[in-house]
Amino acid sequence: MNDLLHLLKQGNKSSLLAAVVNAIIAIIKGAAFFFTGNVAMFAETMHSLGDAANQFFVFIGSALSKKAPTPKFPNGFGRVVNLVCLGAVMVVAIMSYEAIKEGWHHVMNPVETTGLLINLSVLGLATLLEFSVLLKASREIMHDLGSDKKGLAAFASSFSNLKRAKPATKLVFMEDLVATIGGILAFIAVLLAHFTGFLAAEGIASMIIGLMMFFVVGKIFLENARGAIGETDEEMLNHIAFLVAEDPDIKDIQKVEVLKEGEFLHVEVVAEVDPTKTVAFVDDIRDRLMLLILKQKGVREAIISFDEDDGIKTWKGSNPPEKIKEISPKLPKK
Template sequence: MSESNSKTVILAALTGNFLVAVSKFVASFITGSTAMMAEGIHSVIDTGNQALLLYGMRRAKKPPDAKYPFGYGKEIYFWSFMVAVLLFTIGAGVSIYEGVEKVMHPHPIDHPYINYGVLGLAILFEGTSWLIAAREFRRVKGGWGVLEAVRRGKDPNKFLVLFEDTAAIGGLLLAAAGLALVQSTGLEVFDGIASIGIGCLLAFSSVWLAVETKGLLIGESANRYVVQQIENIVGRHPSVDRVNEVPTMHIGPEYVLANISLRFKSDLSGEQLQNAIADMDRRIKQECPTVKRVFIEAEYEADTPPSHADEADTHKTIGH
């Protein structure tokens, strides 16, 4: 998903959630439905989440500086993690609290058909946003399955909006079911149970999102096929005797840092060594476009520190 497509998906979700939030709060005020109140809170949180994602995308584009020499790409992971925190603390917490309060102190719902009308409009808005997000997600996931695409994906925007919209539609269906049960049984307690269910759905969503973004936030490696490409490029280079290790880290969705440990052939001169490193750096960046920075270390053994006598000759680092 390109940045422009990601922004389109987020803007569509933000607009839809804002309109839905306003309508839900109006309906809750008129009818007294706790489930509708919980859904309104859900939509407000979702609207704030999309705003945070847009802010994170803008911050991630800042160029490197003296304080952050590798740039600000990880900001998008931080704000995605904050989305998960807000969903859990505010969205899930308030929804469950309001639901428990309604179960303990039930009160009748007035004008229930207003709620049904608002829920219908909300499903229309959320469904439109979901279709836009799903179309882009299908385009970028390729031949991977849904769970595999999420697990391997390095850009949370590619799946976060889709997952949020899926949870939102699930919450709307729970709210509609709660209202229907209240009408059919005359027991207002089902409105509170629906609110608790919405809170539990939000809690599950937030934990899942936090798990998916945690690895990226602390420094997740590139996908295995990218690491394999780098290993193949340096491994077949005529100057390399052995590839020791290729640790990588995502600085941003499209920014990979690679720190490569190699054992070079012993008969290379200093100039030949420098030319070989420059050539490998060029090839890696050509064949792996997401790899933006390459550091190549000349080490006899990756896991064994060189002796003091050999240290000057066997351990050299060049970054590009």
Template sequence: MSNAMAAPQNSSSEAETKSEESHDGHGGMRVVIVALVVNTLIAVFKFIAAAISGSTAMLAEAVHSLADTANQIFLLIGMRRSTRPPDYLHPFGYGTETYFWSFIVAGSIFTIGAIVSMWEGLEKIWHILHKTYHPHGDVRWAIAVLSVSIILELWSLRAAVGEFRHITRGRGLIKAIQDARDPTVITVLFEDVAAIFGLVIALIGILLAHYLHQPIWDALASVFVGVSLGVVAVFLGRESMSLLVGEAVPEEEHKHMVDVTAAFPGVLEVIHIRTLHIAPREVLGAFKLRFARGLTMDQLEVTINDLESRLRSEFPHLRRIYIEPGFDESKGRDKDHL
């Protein structure tokens, strides 16, 4: 049984692919850089406000922003390292490093953000219940910093939503998240949503604690911030782990791939198509096809090369194609088989 490897990509489909990758890559990079700048500024002012106000919720938010800042650095490292060219040890390149660093981000959110925030809040609750907590500091700093932080996070969220809309291309939110194979924009988007939610909760907690003279509201806000971060961390961790293990193209795209292949002249049957994302914008495809009877070896090679060109034109992300002529072993050979 013979195997045919993909021929070099033709210039038109290569240009199309590079154009799309350029937009997606630069868009994702811009979103991460915006988030990094915003979170760095916010983290500095939050720590200052936490020290002045003595607010546990403010400290939880400062730790949250510190975790987000580290996460943007991790994402940039992953985006940088994933663009390295293939070598002997890694013949398909380093694209999956994006998934690895996204998984590290999820772990960072959980360990640095969620656990520390909940611990600080629970510790303050313990002191309040045991009458050992003594309020101190000026909460006006915390209120001012949180208010400005909400505005800055909305700016970062606006950039992430803009890039996310480009990725969705008319699909619904849930469907777009399920089909997403690039975790970078999704990670920043959910980080920003969690950040805004945490800021609002922290602001409400501080205001209630100040005006009701009940500091437990500040502590509860810290716990709620930690819980929200834990939920985001678990979600992003599951998504990144699934991508690390290996995901195929979305089901609709796979069906379209089958239809295009089955309709190609010379192809009698699509036995199976196996796909795997080896990078956010790079797919490996393994095809087992039954070709028409009577094709010479030269004709078969031409047919396979033409099919590869057709597939690359229709599916720009399908960068590596392996086509195996054969037959369905469960059915056996028939008179029309090669």
């Protein structure tokens, strides 16, 4: 039990916060839909309910992914978070379908809804809460990158750095971005339906919200499918190759692999050294490189092996040398 609690404490905090907030929002929106029958509110209820469920599972998955390797699972549990995210987006897909279906039904058979103040109050409150979670996820993305940006500054910078975010944080960011935009759309749709008589506006808003949710499903599914299979981190690969090549005792590099294991990186290096050096000397090289590589952000495990130098330069990397030198200074050595 203590081990489980310790793991849960390491879970993705933004996922847990998002799950709690969305559960509260889903209850509030569901009550508003029950009393008013507003179809845009129904779409928002489905959205928040789906978000609450999958973000809770993502929190659990992110915690379990930090479990230490065991003899039965020597490679660790890093990819568990990718598998959980794959399951989570299936929940979002179901909710997306329901939102689109209900929206289409309302467009074909528009019905006037009541409770303008209730709908607007609930949507306004929910949108503010969703945006607060979005800001939290933005701050976490920037924190993971070593930046101290907060608030709107972190939010603006998160878009350009989203690809480097942890899988769980990225899912929370994208879902709550769609939720915030969806809340604004639903708010506008309620106003249009009430003041212009264009009742189909609520159904159209519901369909747009559903389609945005499907976009999140597609993007998150593809990214986590690659992560579950084992995806190379090209930027870190070139950075580590540059660091290894800089070592004065490394003659050549036969192979560098940097695989994403959930939120962590697994590094494998095969380098060539002077065959006249002693085993003790080569072991010192290994210790030096191991210490350097394990200091890199996100690297959890490294395997370094050596071969004798054959006098032929074979390492070209996935990018040309000038590109490696361009990328490497952007990443910290310590």
